[in-house]
Amino acid sequence: MHRIVSCLITFFAIISMLGIISCKDAKSQKSPNKTVLVLIDYSESVREARKDYIDAIKKVIPKVKLGDHLFVWKITRLSEMETKPLIDEDFPYPPPQKNDFYWKQAVTKAEREAKIRFDEIGKKIEGLLNSNSDFSRKTDILGSLQVAEKVFKKDKKDKAVLIIMSDMIEDSSEYNFERERLSDKRIGEIINHEKIKKRLPDLSGVNVYVVGAKAPTREQYQNIQNFWLRYFKECGANLPKENYGSALLIFNE
Structure with a gap:
C-alpha cells in the first residue's frame, strides 16, 4: 500500500512539473513587445504628402503584433496641448492558460x-488622412516630442518606436526652419536653448523613423536633416540617416 501511495505521489509530481514547464514554454513563446507612436503632421504644408503617409501606415500596421501598443497623435500648432490621441489601441496577450x-x-x-482591429485601424487612419478638415497653419514638431516622451515613459515595453510623418520643417511660435539658417553653430544654439529651458525630451533607446521630409532647396533639406539627426542624438534616440526621408522604405521593428 505504501508503495502505491508513493507511486501516486511521484506521478502527480511529474504531472505538476510538466504543467509548470508547459506554462513556461508558453510564456517563452511571447515575442518582445513594443510601443509604436505615430506622429502625423496636420499642417497645410504637407497636404500633398498624405499619400506617402498612407503608404507608410500600410507598412507599419502589419508589424504591430500581440503585446504591442499603438498610438497615433497629431502634430499641430499646439502639439504639446493635444491631449487626446487619434488612435490608442493595446493588443495584450491572453492571460496564462493551464497548459501549452x-x-x-x-x-x-x-x-x-487583432487582425480585424488592424484592418479597422488602417481604414480609420486612411480616412483621417484623406479628410480635408482640421488642418493647422503651424507645425510644432518639438512640442509633439514632449508628448512622445510622456507616452514612452508611461507605456513601458521592450522596445519603443517613433514614426514621424512630416516635412520636418518646424514652424512654431519660437522657430521657423524655413527662415532659419541652420548652420552647425545655430543648431547647437537651438539645442542648448532647449536644454536650458528643460524642454529636451528623454527619448533614450527610441528607434525613430521620419516619413515625408522635404524642403524648398537641397541645402535647406540637408540643414534641416542635420538638425534632427543631432537633436535626436541629444535626446538619446536612434535616428540613423537611412531612416530619414520622403518615404518609409523599410520598417523592420
Whole structure:
C-alpha cells in the first residue's frame, strides 16, 4: 500500500512539473513587445504628402503584433496641448492558460481578433488622412516630442518606436526652419536653448523613423536633416540617416 501511495505521489509530481514547464514554454513563446507612436503632421504644408503617409501606415500596421501598443497623435500648432490621441489601441496577450495547448488556442483567437482591429485601424487612419478638415497653419514638431516622451515613459515595453510623418520643417511660435539658417553653430544654439529651458525630451533607446521630409532647396533639406539627426542624438534616440526621408522604405521593428 505504501508503495502505491508513493507511486501516486511521484506521478502527480511529474504531472505538476510538466504543467509548470508547459506554462513556461508558453510564456517563452511571447515575442518582445513594443510601443509604436505615430506622429502625423496636420499642417497645410504637407497636404500633398498624405499619400506617402498612407503608404507608410500600410507598412507599419502589419508589424504591430500581440503585446504591442499603438498610438497615433497629431502634430499641430499646439502639439504639446493635444491631449487626446487619434488612435490608442493595446493588443495584450491572453492571460496564462493551464497548459501549452490551451495557450496556443487562446493566442490564435487573440491574433484573429487583432487582425480585424488592424484592418479597422488602417481604414480609420486612411480616412483621417484623406479628410480635408482640421488642418493647422503651424507645425510644432518639438512640442509633439514632449508628448512622445510622456507616452514612452508611461507605456513601458521592450522596445519603443517613433514614426514621424512630416516635412520636418518646424514652424512654431519660437522657430521657423524655413527662415532659419541652420548652420552647425545655430543648431547647437537651438539645442542648448532647449536644454536650458528643460524642454529636451528623454527619448533614450527610441528607434525613430521620419516619413515625408522635404524642403524648398537641397541645402535647406540637408540643414534641416542635420538638425534632427543631432537633436535626436541629444535626446538619446536612434535616428540613423537611412531612416530619414520622403518615404518609409523599410520598417523592420
